[in-house]
Amino acid sequence: MRDTFLSFSPPAIGEEEIAEVVDTLRSDWITTGPKTRRFELAFRDYLGAPGALAVSSGTAALHTALVCLGIGQGDEVITSPLTFCSTVSAIEHTGARPVLADVEPDTLNLDPARVAEAVTPRTRAILPVHYGGHPCEMDALRDIAGRHDLQVIEDAAHALPARYQGRLIGATANPVAFSFYATKNLTTGEGGMLTGPPELIEQAQVVSLHGMNRDAWKRYDQGGSWYYEVVMPGFKYNMTDIQAALGLWQLKKLPAHQQRRREIVALYDQAFRDLEPLELPAVRPDVDHAWHLYPLRLRPGTLSIDRAEFIRQLTARNIGSSVHFIPIHLHPYFRDKYHYHPTDFPITLDAYNRLLTIPLHPRLTDQDVADVVDAVREIIGGAIR
Numbered sequence: 001m002r003d004t005f006l007s008f009s010p011p012a013i014g015e016e017e018i019a020e021v022v023d024t025l026r027s028d029w030i031t032t033g034p035k036t037r038r039f040e041l042a043f044r045d046y047l048g049a050p051g052a053l054a055v056s057s058g059t060a061a062l063h064t065a066l067v068c069l070g071i072g073q074g075d076e077v078i079t080s081p082l083t084f085c086s087t088v089s090a091i092e093h094t095g096a097r098p099v100l101a102d103v104e105p106d107t108l109n110l111d112p113a114r115v116a117e118a119v120t121p122r123t124r125a126i127l128p129v130h131y132g133g134h135p136c137e138m139d140a141l142r143d144i145a146g147r148h149d150l151q152v153i154e155d156a157a158h159a160l161p162a163r164y165q166g167r168l169i170g171a172t173a174n175p176v177a178f179s180f181y182a183t184k185n186l187t188t189g190e191g192g193m194l195t196g197p198p199e200l201i202e203q204a205q206v207v208s209l210h211g212m213n214r215d216a217w218k219r220y221d222q223g224g225s226w227y228y229e230v231v232m233p234g235f236k237y238n239m240t241d242i243q244a245a246l247g248l249w250q251l252k253k254l255p256a257h258q259q260r261r262r263e264i265v266a267l268y269d270q271a272f273r274d275l276e277p278l279e280l281p282a283v284r285p286d287v288d289h290a291w292h293l294y295p296l297r298l299r300p301g302t303l304s305i306d307r308a309e310f311i312r313q314l315t316a317r318n319i320g321s322s323v324h325f326i327p328i329h330l331h332p333y334f335r336d337k338y339h340y341h342p343t344d345f346p347i348t349l350d351a352y353n354r355l356l357t358i359p360l361h362p363r364l365t366d367q368d369v370a371d372v373v374d375a376v377r378e379i380i381g382g383a384i385r
């Protein structure tokens with residue numbers, strides 16, 4: 001057994017990021033400024049996105065996008081129950097009603113058939129979440145959106161970089177929200193990016209910074225003007241140059257980090273393929289998976305222990321793990337407000353009861369991976385029916 005605890009998802013920060021942050025701290029500009037701009041442009045070019053705005057979190061990116069599209073009181077937005085709470089809270093904050101539609105059994109992504117059933121005359125948008133980094137069925141979702149004149153806002157918190165039909169998520173002309181939270185494939189500690197068409201990005205700049213029609217950097221820079229106008233009650237969602245300093249290097253390292261994620265996934269696939277109690281993450285044809293998460297599902301009836309005990313035994317063997325996610329409709333706030341029952345979304349509920357996510361990050365050594373594999377095999381060996 002390992003003698004040190006294997007963290008579930010520590011950040012992969014190197015000396016380059018540290019030096020860049022120090023450079024920012026030694027400069028005269030630490031909040032939104034030249035490095036944030038450079039990061040936005042580099043990110044935009046990397047994805048081939050029409051435009052990009054760096055913000056303080058993935059949640060801020062989602063909220064800003066919804067506000068820019070004019071979504072609010074009386075509107076409905078369809079999204080997944082198997083997501084982090086902030087996807088749904090962002091909808092709540094606009095005053096709109098989040099409407100949940102169940103997921104597909106293999107990818108655990110929003111099921112277009114369930115989305116089509118959930119559309120009402122009040123529906124304004126669909127908000128698919130690329131669960132774990134596997135792209136949603138965007139053609140089918142865009143088709144529904146087209147038929148009902150709906151907006152599509154993607155939650156790509158896990159989907160950097162992922163491809164759907166050869167095209168990077170974020171390269172399309174609709175708003176897409178990325179997260180740079182500490183565990184994500186690219187991290188700025190906290191942070192996020194909104195991609196979308198230039199007009200939307202311009203509007204998002206105003207919405208995300210006090211509703212001001214010019215940003216501070218432009219005001220205080222040489223040749224800038226002291227004058228600005230507030231055109232709406234905006235938010236304080238800007239990214240700082242300290243965060244962007246991290247992002248600039250994290251973006252450069254992303255291809256190498258992704259390569260390591262794919263190697264680890266291949267090792268896990270190989271090691272677990274023959275284990276009857278494990279359902280491995282599905283990959284559909286015509287996608288490139290971002291491999292943010294490696295979620296396993298325990299097959300019902302194959303083990304004498306449940307998921308909670310499985311996790312307890314992993315922890316006892318010094319292996320960190322997690323569960324993605326506690327479904328939205330089971331959380332007291334959403335459950336009570338919208339009178340949900342656990343079985344309202346049966347695929348999500350079934351997945352939740354069996355899901356556990358094992359470590360997947362570029363800092364894992366082959367020995368770490370072997371330790372995870374050994375621990376999983378041992379636990380199964382002791383509990384197989």
Ligand SMILES: Cc1ncc(COP(=O)(O)O)c(C=O)c1O
Pocket residue numbers: 056057058059060083084086087129155157158178179180181191192
């Ligand atoms: C699916 C999903 N959406 C949105 C978010 C929110 O991102 P952030 O933490 O950057 O606000 C997260 C996680 O953090 C997430 O996992």
